[in-house]
Amino acid sequence: MQKLMLLLLTVFPLSILAAEPVAVWAYQPSPPFASGQNPGLSEALVQLLNEHPTNQDRYDFQLTQLPRKRLDARLEDKEPGILLWATPEFFPERLTAGASWTRPLLCDIQDFVSHNDKPVDYDGPKSLHGLRLGGVLGHLYRALEGDIDKGLIQREDVHNDLQNLNKLLNQRIDVALMPRSSRLFFSLTEVPDAPLHVSPRPLYVFDRHVLMTASLPAETTQFVHQLIADLPHSARWQTLLRRYGLQEMSAPCPNY
Structure with missing residues:
Protein backbone atom coordinates (compact mmCIF):
# COMPACT_ATOMS: atom_id res chain seq x y z
CA MET A 1 0.00 0.00 0.00
CA GLN A 2 2.81 2.43 0.89
CA LYS A 3 4.53 1.70 -2.41
CA LEU A 4 1.27 2.39 -4.23
CA MET A 5 0.82 5.73 -2.48
CA LEU A 6 4.40 6.72 -3.28
CA LEU A 7 3.82 5.81 -6.92
CA LEU A 8 0.61 7.88 -7.04
CA LEU A 9 2.35 10.88 -5.52
CA THR A 10 5.11 10.53 -8.08
CA VAL A 11 2.73 10.37 -11.03
CA PHE A 12 0.17 12.83 -9.59
CA PRO A 13 1.62 15.67 -7.49
CA LEU A 14 -0.03 16.32 -4.14
CA SER A 15 -1.41 19.63 -5.39
CA ILE A 16 -3.39 17.81 -8.11
CA LEU A 17 -4.63 15.08 -5.78
CA ALA A 18 -5.72 17.70 -3.30
CA ALA A 19 -7.49 19.97 -5.80
CA GLU A 20 -10.78 21.09 -4.28
CA PRO A 21 -13.80 20.38 -6.53
CA VAL A 22 -16.01 23.43 -7.07
CA ALA A 23 -19.43 23.13 -8.72
CA VAL A 24 -19.99 25.56 -11.60
CA TRP A 25 -23.47 25.95 -13.09
CA ALA A 26 -24.72 27.49 -16.31
CA TYR A 27 -28.30 27.59 -17.55
CA GLN A 28 -27.95 29.23 -20.98
CA PRO A 29 -28.63 26.39 -23.46
CA SER A 30 -27.78 28.36 -26.62
CA PRO A 31 -24.65 29.76 -28.29
CA PRO A 32 -22.33 31.38 -27.56
CA PHE A 33 -22.54 30.13 -23.96
CA ALA A 34 -23.38 26.53 -24.88
CA SER A 35 -22.83 24.77 -28.18
CA GLY A 36 -23.80 21.40 -29.54
CA GLN A 37 -20.52 19.91 -30.75
CA ASN A 38 -17.89 22.56 -30.05
CA PRO A 39 -17.02 24.03 -26.64
CA GLY A 40 -19.15 27.03 -25.74
CA LEU A 41 -18.03 30.10 -23.84
CA SER A 42 -19.10 28.53 -20.52
CA GLU A 43 -16.74 25.59 -21.05
CA ALA A 44 -13.98 27.92 -22.22
CA LEU A 45 -14.31 30.12 -19.12
CA VAL A 46 -14.20 27.11 -16.79
CA GLN A 47 -11.08 25.88 -18.56
CA LEU A 48 -9.54 29.34 -18.09
CA LEU A 49 -10.37 29.19 -14.35
CA ASN A 50 -8.75 25.78 -14.00
CA GLU A 51 -5.63 26.68 -15.97
CA HIS A 52 -5.11 30.20 -14.63
CA PRO A 53 -1.60 30.68 -13.19
CA THR A 54 -3.01 31.78 -9.84
CA ASN A 55 -4.97 28.54 -9.47
CA GLN A 56 -2.05 26.09 -9.60
CA ASP A 57 -4.40 23.11 -9.19
CA ARG A 58 -5.86 24.46 -5.97
CA TYR A 59 -9.41 24.27 -7.33
CA ASP A 60 -11.03 21.90 -9.81
CA PHE A 61 -13.91 23.85 -11.33
CA GLN A 62 -16.51 21.43 -12.73
CA LEU A 63 -19.20 22.70 -15.11
CA THR A 64 -22.77 21.39 -15.16
CA GLN A 65 -25.37 22.66 -17.62
CA LEU A 66 -28.77 22.91 -15.90
CA PRO A 67 -32.30 23.83 -16.94
CA ARG A 68 -33.56 26.85 -15.06
CA LYS A 69 -35.89 24.91 -12.74
CA ARG A 70 -33.11 22.60 -11.55
CA LEU A 71 -30.80 25.57 -11.09
CA ASP A 72 -33.41 27.35 -8.99
CA ALA A 73 -33.75 24.23 -6.84
CA ARG A 74 -30.02 24.18 -6.15
CA LEU A 75 -30.05 27.86 -5.25
CA GLU A 76 -33.06 27.35 -2.99
CA ASP A 77 -31.29 24.46 -1.25
CA LYS A 78 -28.29 26.77 -0.65
CA GLU A 79 -25.89 24.35 -2.32
CA PRO A 80 -22.31 25.64 -2.61
CA GLY A 81 -21.54 26.59 -6.19
CA ILE A 82 -20.80 29.21 -8.81
CA LEU A 83 -23.29 30.41 -11.42
CA LEU A 84 -22.02 31.83 -14.72
CA TRP A 85 -23.54 34.69 -16.74
CA ALA A 86 -26.12 35.60 -14.08
CA THR A 87 -28.07 38.86 -13.91
CA PRO A 88 -29.39 39.95 -10.48
CA GLU A 89 -32.68 41.23 -11.90
CA PHE A 90 -33.48 37.80 -13.34
CA PHE A 91 -33.41 36.03 -9.95
CA PRO A 92 -35.72 36.52 -6.95
CA GLU A 93 -34.05 37.67 -3.75
CA ARG A 94 -35.03 34.47 -1.91
CA LEU A 95 -32.75 32.46 -4.22
CA THR A 96 -29.73 34.75 -4.01
CA ALA A 97 -29.87 35.96 -0.40
CA GLY A 98 -26.34 36.25 0.93
CA ALA A 99 -24.80 35.46 -2.47
CA SER A 100 -21.77 37.32 -3.74
CA TRP A 101 -21.71 38.89 -7.21
CA THR A 102 -18.58 39.62 -9.21
CA ARG A 103 -18.04 42.68 -11.33
CA PRO A 104 -19.84 42.41 -14.70
CA LEU A 105 -18.21 40.03 -17.16
CA LEU A 106 -20.24 41.08 -20.19
CA CYS A 107 -22.86 43.61 -21.14
CA ASP A 108 -25.67 41.98 -23.09
CA VAL A 205 -29.70 45.97 -21.40
CA PHE A 206 -28.31 43.68 -18.73
CA ASP A 207 -24.93 42.89 -17.21
CA ARG A 208 -23.82 39.26 -16.91
CA HIS A 209 -21.97 38.43 -13.67
CA VAL A 210 -20.67 35.39 -11.84
CA LEU A 211 -22.63 34.53 -8.69
CA MET A 212 -21.11 32.67 -5.72
CA THR A 213 -23.61 31.17 -3.31
CA ALA A 214 -23.41 32.06 0.38
CA SER A 215 -22.45 28.48 1.29
CA LEU A 216 -19.29 28.56 -0.84
CA PRO A 217 -16.09 28.77 1.25
CA ALA A 218 -14.89 32.35 1.70
CA GLU A 219 -11.47 31.55 0.23
CA THR A 220 -13.04 30.22 -2.96
CA THR A 221 -15.30 33.25 -3.24
CA GLN A 222 -12.36 35.61 -2.85
CA PHE A 223 -10.32 33.71 -5.43
CA VAL A 224 -13.09 33.94 -8.04
CA HIS A 225 -13.68 37.63 -7.28
CA GLN A 226 -10.02 38.42 -7.89
CA LEU A 227 -9.75 36.34 -11.04
CA ILE A 228 -12.87 37.87 -12.60
CA ALA A 229 -11.66 41.36 -11.68
CA ASP A 230 -8.41 40.66 -13.54
CA LEU A 231 -10.04 39.22 -16.68
CA PRO A 232 -10.20 42.52 -18.63
CA HIS A 233 -6.39 42.51 -18.56
CA SER A 234 -6.12 38.86 -19.63
CA ALA A 235 -4.93 38.26 -23.20
CA ARG A 236 -6.53 34.81 -23.10
CA TRP A 237 -9.92 36.26 -22.14
CA GLN A 238 -9.72 38.83 -24.93
CA THR A 239 -8.91 36.01 -27.37
CA LEU A 240 -11.99 34.12 -26.19
CA LEU A 241 -14.20 37.17 -26.71
CA ARG A 242 -12.92 37.53 -30.27
CA ARG A 243 -13.41 33.82 -30.93
CA TYR A 244 -17.10 34.09 -30.01
CA GLY A 245 -17.62 37.50 -31.61
CA LEU A 246 -18.17 39.30 -28.29
CA GLN A 247 -15.26 41.75 -28.21
CA GLU A 248 -17.62 44.74 -28.36
CA MET A 249 -19.63 43.57 -25.35
CA SER A 250 -17.43 44.90 -22.59
CA ALA A 251 -19.16 45.75 -19.31
CA PRO A 252 -20.70 47.77 -17.80
CA CYS A 253 -23.63 48.39 -20.11
CA PRO A 254 -24.17 51.68 -21.95
CA ASN A 255 -27.17 53.88 -21.31
CA TYR A 256 -29.98 54.08 -23.86
Missing part, protein backbone atom coordinates in the same frame (compact mmCIF):
# COMPACT_ATOMS: atom_id res chain seq x y z
CA ILE A 109 -28.51 43.70 -24.89
CA GLN A 110 -31.95 42.40 -25.82
CA ASP A 111 -32.15 43.66 -29.40
CA PHE A 112 -35.01 43.99 -31.83
CA VAL A 113 -33.75 42.46 -35.08
CA SER A 114 -35.61 42.72 -38.37
CA HIS A 115 -34.98 42.17 -42.09
CA ASN A 116 -33.30 44.95 -44.04
CA ASP A 117 -36.18 44.86 -46.53
CA LYS A 118 -38.66 45.66 -43.73
CA PRO A 119 -36.68 47.40 -40.95
CA VAL A 120 -38.37 47.86 -37.58
CA ASP A 121 -37.22 50.53 -35.13
CA TYR A 122 -38.55 50.03 -31.64
CA ASP A 123 -40.11 53.06 -29.97
CA GLY A 124 -42.25 51.53 -27.27
CA PRO A 125 -44.85 48.75 -27.53
CA LYS A 126 -47.06 50.70 -29.95
CA SER A 127 -44.33 50.53 -32.59
CA LEU A 128 -44.85 46.75 -32.68
CA HIS A 129 -48.64 46.77 -33.03
CA GLY A 130 -49.79 44.54 -35.87
CA LEU A 131 -46.39 42.85 -36.22
CA ARG A 132 -45.33 39.24 -35.79
CA LEU A 133 -42.79 39.15 -32.97
CA GLY A 134 -40.41 36.21 -32.65
CA GLY A 135 -39.74 35.22 -29.04
CA VAL A 136 -38.26 32.27 -27.18
CA LEU A 137 -40.33 29.86 -25.12
CA GLY A 138 -40.27 30.65 -21.42
CA HIS A 139 -38.88 34.16 -21.82
CA LEU A 140 -40.77 37.05 -20.29
CA TYR A 141 -40.71 40.43 -22.05
CA ARG A 142 -42.27 42.58 -19.34
CA ALA A 143 -42.62 45.83 -21.27
CA LEU A 144 -44.54 44.05 -24.04
CA GLU A 145 -46.64 41.49 -22.16
CA GLY A 146 -49.72 43.70 -21.81
CA ASP A 147 -49.97 44.40 -25.52
CA ILE A 148 -49.20 40.76 -26.36
CA ASP A 149 -52.01 39.60 -24.07
CA LYS A 150 -54.39 42.02 -25.81
CA GLY A 151 -53.45 40.63 -29.22
CA LEU A 152 -51.95 43.93 -30.35
CA ILE A 153 -48.60 42.23 -30.87
CA GLN A 154 -48.61 38.73 -32.34
CA ARG A 155 -45.95 36.76 -30.44
CA GLU A 156 -44.64 33.54 -32.04
CA ASP A 157 -42.33 31.45 -29.87
CA VAL A 158 -39.60 29.00 -30.86
CA HIS A 159 -37.07 27.01 -28.83
CA ASN A 160 -33.94 29.02 -29.60
CA ASP A 161 -32.55 32.18 -31.18
CA LEU A 162 -31.22 30.47 -34.31
CA GLN A 163 -34.73 29.28 -35.18
CA ASN A 164 -35.97 32.85 -34.87
CA LEU A 165 -33.11 34.11 -36.99
CA ASN A 166 -33.97 31.67 -39.78
CA LYS A 167 -37.66 32.61 -39.59
CA LEU A 168 -36.67 36.26 -39.86
CA LEU A 169 -34.45 35.67 -42.90
CA ASN A 170 -37.35 33.84 -44.56
CA GLN A 171 -39.63 36.74 -43.55
CA ARG A 172 -41.97 34.46 -41.64
CA ILE A 173 -41.87 36.97 -38.75
CA ASP A 174 -41.47 40.75 -38.83
CA VAL A 175 -39.10 41.23 -35.91
CA ALA A 176 -37.27 39.03 -33.40
CA LEU A 177 -36.08 39.65 -29.87
CA MET A 178 -32.55 38.31 -29.52
CA PRO A 179 -29.64 38.77 -27.11
CA ARG A 180 -26.81 40.60 -28.82
CA SER A 181 -24.42 37.88 -27.67
CA SER A 182 -26.34 35.33 -29.78
CA ARG A 183 -26.65 37.59 -32.80
CA LEU A 184 -22.94 38.43 -32.84
CA PHE A 185 -22.00 34.77 -32.51
CA PHE A 186 -24.32 33.71 -35.33
CA SER A 187 -22.91 36.50 -37.52
CA LEU A 188 -19.59 34.64 -37.32
CA THR A 189 -20.84 31.08 -37.63
CA GLU A 190 -24.27 30.77 -39.25
CA VAL A 191 -25.24 33.86 -41.24
CA PRO A 192 -22.14 36.05 -41.78
CA ASP A 193 -23.80 38.12 -44.49
CA ALA A 194 -27.37 38.15 -43.19
CA PRO A 195 -29.38 41.22 -44.28
CA LEU A 196 -30.35 42.28 -40.76
CA HIS A 197 -31.44 45.56 -39.24
CA VAL A 198 -30.97 46.19 -35.51
CA SER A 199 -33.16 48.78 -33.83
CA PRO A 200 -31.13 51.61 -32.28
CA ARG A 201 -33.30 51.26 -29.18
CA PRO A 202 -33.28 47.81 -27.54
CA LEU A 203 -35.85 46.33 -25.18
CA TYR A 204 -33.35 46.40 -22.29
Whole structure:
Protein backbone atom coordinates (compact mmCIF):
# COMPACT_ATOMS: atom_id res chain seq x y z
CA MET A 1 0.00 0.00 0.00
CA GLN A 2 2.81 2.43 0.89
CA LYS A 3 4.53 1.70 -2.41
CA LEU A 4 1.27 2.39 -4.23
CA MET A 5 0.82 5.73 -2.48
CA LEU A 6 4.40 6.72 -3.28
CA LEU A 7 3.82 5.81 -6.92
CA LEU A 8 0.61 7.88 -7.04
CA LEU A 9 2.35 10.88 -5.52
CA THR A 10 5.11 10.53 -8.08
CA VAL A 11 2.73 10.37 -11.03
CA PHE A 12 0.17 12.83 -9.59
CA PRO A 13 1.62 15.67 -7.49
CA LEU A 14 -0.03 16.32 -4.14
CA SER A 15 -1.41 19.63 -5.39
CA ILE A 16 -3.39 17.81 -8.11
CA LEU A 17 -4.63 15.08 -5.78
CA ALA A 18 -5.72 17.70 -3.30
CA ALA A 19 -7.49 19.97 -5.80
CA GLU A 20 -10.78 21.09 -4.28
CA PRO A 21 -13.80 20.38 -6.53
CA VAL A 22 -16.01 23.43 -7.07
CA ALA A 23 -19.43 23.13 -8.72
CA VAL A 24 -19.99 25.56 -11.60
CA TRP A 25 -23.47 25.95 -13.09
CA ALA A 26 -24.72 27.49 -16.31
CA TYR A 27 -28.30 27.59 -17.55
CA GLN A 28 -27.95 29.23 -20.98
CA PRO A 29 -28.63 26.39 -23.46
CA SER A 30 -27.78 28.36 -26.62
CA PRO A 31 -24.65 29.76 -28.29
CA PRO A 32 -22.33 31.38 -27.56
CA PHE A 33 -22.54 30.13 -23.96
CA ALA A 34 -23.38 26.53 -24.88
CA SER A 35 -22.83 24.77 -28.18
CA GLY A 36 -23.80 21.40 -29.54
CA GLN A 37 -20.52 19.91 -30.75
CA ASN A 38 -17.89 22.56 -30.05
CA PRO A 39 -17.02 24.03 -26.64
CA GLY A 40 -19.15 27.03 -25.74
CA LEU A 41 -18.03 30.10 -23.84
CA SER A 42 -19.10 28.53 -20.52
CA GLU A 43 -16.74 25.59 -21.05
CA ALA A 44 -13.98 27.92 -22.22
CA LEU A 45 -14.31 30.12 -19.12
CA VAL A 46 -14.20 27.11 -16.79
CA GLN A 47 -11.08 25.88 -18.56
CA LEU A 48 -9.54 29.34 -18.09
CA LEU A 49 -10.37 29.19 -14.35
CA ASN A 50 -8.75 25.78 -14.00
CA GLU A 51 -5.63 26.68 -15.97
CA HIS A 52 -5.11 30.20 -14.63
CA PRO A 53 -1.60 30.68 -13.19
CA THR A 54 -3.01 31.78 -9.84
CA ASN A 55 -4.97 28.54 -9.47
CA GLN A 56 -2.05 26.09 -9.60
CA ASP A 57 -4.40 23.11 -9.19
CA ARG A 58 -5.86 24.46 -5.97
CA TYR A 59 -9.41 24.27 -7.33
CA ASP A 60 -11.03 21.90 -9.81
CA PHE A 61 -13.91 23.85 -11.33
CA GLN A 62 -16.51 21.43 -12.73
CA LEU A 63 -19.20 22.70 -15.11
CA THR A 64 -22.77 21.39 -15.16
CA GLN A 65 -25.37 22.66 -17.62
CA LEU A 66 -28.77 22.91 -15.90
CA PRO A 67 -32.30 23.83 -16.94
CA ARG A 68 -33.56 26.85 -15.06
CA LYS A 69 -35.89 24.91 -12.74
CA ARG A 70 -33.11 22.60 -11.55
CA LEU A 71 -30.80 25.57 -11.09
CA ASP A 72 -33.41 27.35 -8.99
CA ALA A 73 -33.75 24.23 -6.84
CA ARG A 74 -30.02 24.18 -6.15
CA LEU A 75 -30.05 27.86 -5.25
CA GLU A 76 -33.06 27.35 -2.99
CA ASP A 77 -31.29 24.46 -1.25
CA LYS A 78 -28.29 26.77 -0.65
CA GLU A 79 -25.89 24.35 -2.32
CA PRO A 80 -22.31 25.64 -2.61
CA GLY A 81 -21.54 26.59 -6.19
CA ILE A 82 -20.80 29.21 -8.81
CA LEU A 83 -23.29 30.41 -11.42
CA LEU A 84 -22.02 31.83 -14.72
CA TRP A 85 -23.54 34.69 -16.74
CA ALA A 86 -26.12 35.60 -14.08
CA THR A 87 -28.07 38.86 -13.91
CA PRO A 88 -29.39 39.95 -10.48
CA GLU A 89 -32.68 41.23 -11.90
CA PHE A 90 -33.48 37.80 -13.34
CA PHE A 91 -33.41 36.03 -9.95
CA PRO A 92 -35.72 36.52 -6.95
CA GLU A 93 -34.05 37.67 -3.75
CA ARG A 94 -35.03 34.47 -1.91
CA LEU A 95 -32.75 32.46 -4.22
CA THR A 96 -29.73 34.75 -4.01
CA ALA A 97 -29.87 35.96 -0.40
CA GLY A 98 -26.34 36.25 0.93
CA ALA A 99 -24.80 35.46 -2.47
CA SER A 100 -21.77 37.32 -3.74
CA TRP A 101 -21.71 38.89 -7.21
CA THR A 102 -18.58 39.62 -9.21
CA ARG A 103 -18.04 42.68 -11.33
CA PRO A 104 -19.84 42.41 -14.70
CA LEU A 105 -18.21 40.03 -17.16
CA LEU A 106 -20.24 41.08 -20.19
CA CYS A 107 -22.86 43.61 -21.14
CA ASP A 108 -25.67 41.98 -23.09
CA ILE A 109 -28.51 43.70 -24.89
CA GLN A 110 -31.95 42.40 -25.82
CA ASP A 111 -32.15 43.66 -29.40
CA PHE A 112 -35.01 43.99 -31.83
CA VAL A 113 -33.75 42.46 -35.08
CA SER A 114 -35.61 42.72 -38.37
CA HIS A 115 -34.98 42.17 -42.09
CA ASN A 116 -33.30 44.95 -44.04
CA ASP A 117 -36.18 44.86 -46.53
CA LYS A 118 -38.66 45.66 -43.73
CA PRO A 119 -36.68 47.40 -40.95
CA VAL A 120 -38.37 47.86 -37.58
CA ASP A 121 -37.22 50.53 -35.13
CA TYR A 122 -38.55 50.03 -31.64
CA ASP A 123 -40.11 53.06 -29.97
CA GLY A 124 -42.25 51.53 -27.27
CA PRO A 125 -44.85 48.75 -27.53
CA LYS A 126 -47.06 50.70 -29.95
CA SER A 127 -44.33 50.53 -32.59
CA LEU A 128 -44.85 46.75 -32.68
CA HIS A 129 -48.64 46.77 -33.03
CA GLY A 130 -49.79 44.54 -35.87
CA LEU A 131 -46.39 42.85 -36.22
CA ARG A 132 -45.33 39.24 -35.79
CA LEU A 133 -42.79 39.15 -32.97
CA GLY A 134 -40.41 36.21 -32.65
CA GLY A 135 -39.74 35.22 -29.04
CA VAL A 136 -38.26 32.27 -27.18
CA LEU A 137 -40.33 29.86 -25.12
CA GLY A 138 -40.27 30.65 -21.42
CA HIS A 139 -38.88 34.16 -21.82
CA LEU A 140 -40.77 37.05 -20.29
CA TYR A 141 -40.71 40.43 -22.05
CA ARG A 142 -42.27 42.58 -19.34
CA ALA A 143 -42.62 45.83 -21.27
CA LEU A 144 -44.54 44.05 -24.04
CA GLU A 145 -46.64 41.49 -22.16
CA GLY A 146 -49.72 43.70 -21.81
CA ASP A 147 -49.97 44.40 -25.52
CA ILE A 148 -49.20 40.76 -26.36
CA ASP A 149 -52.01 39.60 -24.07
CA LYS A 150 -54.39 42.02 -25.81
CA GLY A 151 -53.45 40.63 -29.22
CA LEU A 152 -51.95 43.93 -30.35
CA ILE A 153 -48.60 42.23 -30.87
CA GLN A 154 -48.61 38.73 -32.34
CA ARG A 155 -45.95 36.76 -30.44
CA GLU A 156 -44.64 33.54 -32.04
CA ASP A 157 -42.33 31.45 -29.87
CA VAL A 158 -39.60 29.00 -30.86
CA HIS A 159 -37.07 27.01 -28.83
CA ASN A 160 -33.94 29.02 -29.60
CA ASP A 161 -32.55 32.18 -31.18
CA LEU A 162 -31.22 30.47 -34.31
CA GLN A 163 -34.73 29.28 -35.18
CA ASN A 164 -35.97 32.85 -34.87
CA LEU A 165 -33.11 34.11 -36.99
CA ASN A 166 -33.97 31.67 -39.78
CA LYS A 167 -37.66 32.61 -39.59
CA LEU A 168 -36.67 36.26 -39.86
CA LEU A 169 -34.45 35.67 -42.90
CA ASN A 170 -37.35 33.84 -44.56
CA GLN A 171 -39.63 36.74 -43.55
CA ARG A 172 -41.97 34.46 -41.64
CA ILE A 173 -41.87 36.97 -38.75
CA ASP A 174 -41.47 40.75 -38.83
CA VAL A 175 -39.10 41.23 -35.91
CA ALA A 176 -37.27 39.03 -33.40
CA LEU A 177 -36.08 39.65 -29.87
CA MET A 178 -32.55 38.31 -29.52
CA PRO A 179 -29.64 38.77 -27.11
CA ARG A 180 -26.81 40.60 -28.82
CA SER A 181 -24.42 37.88 -27.67
CA SER A 182 -26.34 35.33 -29.78
CA ARG A 183 -26.65 37.59 -32.80
CA LEU A 184 -22.94 38.43 -32.84
CA PHE A 185 -22.00 34.77 -32.51
CA PHE A 186 -24.32 33.71 -35.33
CA SER A 187 -22.91 36.50 -37.52
CA LEU A 188 -19.59 34.64 -37.32
CA THR A 189 -20.84 31.08 -37.63
CA GLU A 190 -24.27 30.77 -39.25
CA VAL A 191 -25.24 33.86 -41.24
CA PRO A 192 -22.14 36.05 -41.78
CA ASP A 193 -23.80 38.12 -44.49
CA ALA A 194 -27.37 38.15 -43.19
CA PRO A 195 -29.38 41.22 -44.28
CA LEU A 196 -30.35 42.28 -40.76
CA HIS A 197 -31.44 45.56 -39.24
CA VAL A 198 -30.97 46.19 -35.51
CA SER A 199 -33.16 48.78 -33.83
CA PRO A 200 -31.13 51.61 -32.28
CA ARG A 201 -33.30 51.26 -29.18
CA PRO A 202 -33.28 47.81 -27.54
CA LEU A 203 -35.85 46.33 -25.18
CA TYR A 204 -33.35 46.40 -22.29
CA VAL A 205 -29.70 45.97 -21.40
CA PHE A 206 -28.31 43.68 -18.73
CA ASP A 207 -24.93 42.89 -17.21
CA ARG A 208 -23.82 39.26 -16.91
CA HIS A 209 -21.97 38.43 -13.67
CA VAL A 210 -20.67 35.39 -11.84
CA LEU A 211 -22.63 34.53 -8.69
CA MET A 212 -21.11 32.67 -5.72
CA THR A 213 -23.61 31.17 -3.31
CA ALA A 214 -23.41 32.06 0.38
CA SER A 215 -22.45 28.48 1.29
CA LEU A 216 -19.29 28.56 -0.84
CA PRO A 217 -16.09 28.77 1.25
CA ALA A 218 -14.89 32.35 1.70
CA GLU A 219 -11.47 31.55 0.23
CA THR A 220 -13.04 30.22 -2.96
CA THR A 221 -15.30 33.25 -3.24
CA GLN A 222 -12.36 35.61 -2.85
CA PHE A 223 -10.32 33.71 -5.43
CA VAL A 224 -13.09 33.94 -8.04
CA HIS A 225 -13.68 37.63 -7.28
CA GLN A 226 -10.02 38.42 -7.89
CA LEU A 227 -9.75 36.34 -11.04
CA ILE A 228 -12.87 37.87 -12.60
CA ALA A 229 -11.66 41.36 -11.68
CA ASP A 230 -8.41 40.66 -13.54
CA LEU A 231 -10.04 39.22 -16.68
CA PRO A 232 -10.20 42.52 -18.63
CA HIS A 233 -6.39 42.51 -18.56
CA SER A 234 -6.12 38.86 -19.63
CA ALA A 235 -4.93 38.26 -23.20
CA ARG A 236 -6.53 34.81 -23.10
CA TRP A 237 -9.92 36.26 -22.14
CA GLN A 238 -9.72 38.83 -24.93
CA THR A 239 -8.91 36.01 -27.37
CA LEU A 240 -11.99 34.12 -26.19
CA LEU A 241 -14.20 37.17 -26.71
CA ARG A 242 -12.92 37.53 -30.27
CA ARG A 243 -13.41 33.82 -30.93
CA TYR A 244 -17.10 34.09 -30.01
CA GLY A 245 -17.62 37.50 -31.61
CA LEU A 246 -18.17 39.30 -28.29
CA GLN A 247 -15.26 41.75 -28.21
CA GLU A 248 -17.62 44.74 -28.36
CA MET A 249 -19.63 43.57 -25.35
CA SER A 250 -17.43 44.90 -22.59
CA ALA A 251 -19.16 45.75 -19.31
CA PRO A 252 -20.70 47.77 -17.80
CA CYS A 253 -23.63 48.39 -20.11
CA PRO A 254 -24.17 51.68 -21.95
CA ASN A 255 -27.17 53.88 -21.31
CA TYR A 256 -29.98 54.08 -23.86
